[in-house]
Amino acid sequence: MADTIMNSLKEMLNHLAAAVEQFLPRLLVMLMIIIVGWLIAILSKTIARRALALAKFDALSESAGTAQLLRNAALPAPRDLVASLTFWVVWIVFLLLGIDALGVVSLRDQISQVLLFLPQIFVAVLILFVGFLLANFLARAALLAAVNANLPFARLLAGSVRFLVVLLTVSMALEQIALAHRTVLIAFTILFGAVMLGLAIAFGIASQHLARQVLQKSFSPGEAEKEEEITHL
Amino acid sequence: MMKANPIAIEPGVPGPEPAELPDDFLRQLTAAGEVDILLFVPSLNNRDTIGHVMNALQLGLVKYFPRERTAVLNADGGSHDGTPQVVRDSIITDFRAFLAANPLRTMHRITAAYDNSKGSWGALELLLSAAELMRAKACAVVSPDLLSIAPEWVESLVRPIRRQEFDFVAPIYHRHKYEGLLIKNLVAPVFRAAYGFRIREPMGSEFAFSGQLASRLLESGGWQQRCCEVGPALGVMAAAIANDYRTCQSFLGPRIYQSRRQEPDLVQVFQDSVGALFQGLEADHACWANRDGSSQVPTFGFEYSVALQPVRVSRKRLLQGFRLGVEELGAILEAILAPDTWRAVQDLGKLSDGGFHFPDELWVRVVYEFAASYHRSVLARDHLLQALLPLYRGKVFSFVMETERATTAEVENRLEELCLACERLKPYLVERWSQEK
Missing domain, CATH: 3.90.550.10 (Spore Coat Polysaccharide Biosynthesis Protein SpsA; Chain A)
Incomplete structure (x- = not known):
């Protein structure tokens, strides 16, 4: 009896030793991959920062209004943000590869799913970035056009343009990562329709006088000319 | 070091293909x-x-x-x-x-x-x-x-x-x-x-x-x-x-x-x-x-003078355009103008209609800062130019108020003062222009 227990114990210890013997090199490989990955991530971050500096990315972001947006949200400068993003993407990829090197079968599928999901996340982030740039650009264009046309509520108009473009961008990004896409699509349709209807009603009620002026100006320019006769050129 | 003149007319430099003449x-x-x-x-x-x-x-x-x-x-x-x-x-x-x-x-x-x-x-x-x-x-x-x-x-x-x-x-x-x-x-x-x-x-x-x-x-x-x-x-x-x-x-x-x-x-x-x-x-x-x-x-040429048609000016519209611009375009103007200039422009927006005066020096600083920002592409260039328009309306309003009863000679003198202000402040333009992008 005692021999049987001892043998079983011995066998178990042998199995454990064999498993540890098998696992230790994998652990070491994982640690190596993570450390090398960390170094590569730091290198990528530095390269990304330099490349963006050469491409005058800060000036571009400043002129597009993204830098201002990030400052308002207490986020780092656009160049730092993109460099940090590069660091984390690269390091996460190496982390996942390292975990995969452990050879845990149950984790392998999950990791490959995460790895397959990464490009989609990247595209979604890109959509968000371009969308925010476009939203700022269009909002500023609307604001300037409204101010130069002496329209009241210029900022409200610009804000509405920004809101609509951001709304469209966020729903596209969520659609990209397939996150509850039916819900997102339905919510977007309802929200977009409601906003447009609201704007149409508000515009119709609030700007009857303006619409009349615009139509009068279009169809009888002589009337409008009487208001202002100075020439600028 | 002198830079090469980009529009120097050099006979040796070939231009684009000339248009084919019919x-x-x-x-x-x-x-x-x-x-x-x-x-x-x-x-x-x-x-x-x-x-x-x-x-x-x-x-x-x-x-x-x-x-x-x-x-x-x-x-x-x-x-x-x-x-x-x-x-x-x-x-x-x-x-x-x-x-x-x-x-x-x-x-x-x-x-x-x-x-x-x-x-x-x-x-x-x-x-x-x-x-x-x-x-x-x-x-x-x-x-x-x-x-x-x-x-x-x-x-x-x-x-x-x-x-x-x-x-x-x-x-x-x-x-x-x-x-x-x-x-x-x-x-x-x-x-x-x-x-x-x-x-x-x-x-x-x-x-x-x-x-x-x-x-x-x-x-x-x-x-x-x-x-x-x-x-x-x-x-x-x-x-x-x-x-x-x-x-x-x-x-x-x-x-x-x-x-x-x-x-x-x-x-x-x-x-x-x-x-x-x-x-x-x-x-x-x-x-x-x-x-x-x-x-x-x-x-x-002999500079003769003839009576020209009177010109109608909507002053209210000009001033309204200026004030609306200062009020609504704060974030944009702040990114273009120097802090002192922006404060001075904001102060102008608070003046009463009758007391409104856009000083030449301030106007010149505004224009030079816009020119330098255009050079540095602080904003999309079309947007930058559009942001200057309300301030120009303010300057025009001020000019119209100042020269309401002025003769041609007095108007010329007034414009000469503006030109001299531009010349006086030219070093400021050069300085702003050469600031790093």
Whole structure:
């Protein structure tokens, strides 16, 4: 009896030793991959920062209004943000590869799913970035056009343009990562329709006088000319 | 270290491929042969006025240059209203009805079509090619929409080149004090301070240049791109000044033109003109950065005065535009203007209607800071120019208030003060310009 227990114990210890013997090199490989990955991530971050500096990315972001947006949200400068993003993407990829090197079968599928999901996340982030740039650009264009046309509520108009473009961008990004896409699509349709209807009603009620002026100006320019006769050129 | 002048006219530098001239146009040029004076009228749907312009030009040539070989060239950009037909019908065969004399030499009239997709450069390119082939000694450009043109305009534009050997003639118009406010309050003062020449109409539609300058311009590469960007008048003038060609100006009289049914709005006019000025400053930086003060430009012609139609000004609208801009565009203006300037502009927004005054120094600082920001591309350039418009409205309101009862001489003095402020603050422009992007 005692021999049987001892043998079983011995066998178990042998199995454990064999498993540890098998696992230790994998652990070491994982640690190596993570450390090398960390170094590569730091290198990528530095390269990304330099490349963006050469491409005058800060000036571009400043002129597009993204830098201002990030400052308002207490986020780092656009160049730092993109460099940090590069660091984390690269390091996460190496982390996942390292975990995969452990050879845990149950984790392998999950990791490959995460790895397959990464490009989609990247595209979604890109959509968000371009969308925010476009939203700022269009909002500023609307604001300037409204101010130069002496329209009241210029900022409200610009804000509405920004809101609509951001709304469209966020729903596209969520659609990209397939996150509850039916819900997102339905919510977007309802929200977009409601906003447009609201704007149409508000515009119709609030700007009857303006619409009349615009139509009068279009169809009888002589009337409008009487208001202002100075020439600028 | 001096930078190379980007618009230096270097004969060795090949330009873009010259436009292929149509056979019919070449035939007409060959038939006309060499000429001394070539007058140019580009047209696009100007049926109502072009006949009058063509007649005035022909009469001007016969009356003032009867012994010279002359030609009038009309280039049409694709009119739909029968403009080319009006041009063809506007031949004067017997000048005795007008002048009691006939030309001593044959006057040629050439018609051609230009590629309107290239903008005004397409027309000017045609003129330069014709001038080169016909070995013209003087060329003048005249707008097709003029109502006030007289034969004397030909003499005023061409004589300084033919008799005094100048290379570029800019126009001077007799204007109402509230006409050409953008030129008076922004373009001319900044141009004068930057380039160092007291030219009153840097963007005048009528101008003349020598055949020598035309040939050099045609050979030069970078300059053609410039003309596309800043327009022919400013482009040719800047090239003449930057390359030390002899420049003068000539008084033409009042400039009355037929208004188009769809006039471009102020935003478009402002964007085009101020954009061209800033673009020119950027391209000519090496030429203007080291110039101090300004010198008088020889001026020809008798500056007479006529009563002009009174001009109605909607002051309320101007001030409202300024205040709305300051109120709503804070975030944009803050990114363009220096903190002190922005504070001063905000203070202006709080002034009462009657007490409103936009000081010259502040206006000049605003314009220079916008020019430097344009150079550094702080914002999309169109947006930047649009952000300046409300402030310009404030300056115009202030100018109108100050000169309400002023005589022409007093208005001139007032504008001279603004020009001097621009010259005084030029080091500030140079400093802001050279700040890192």
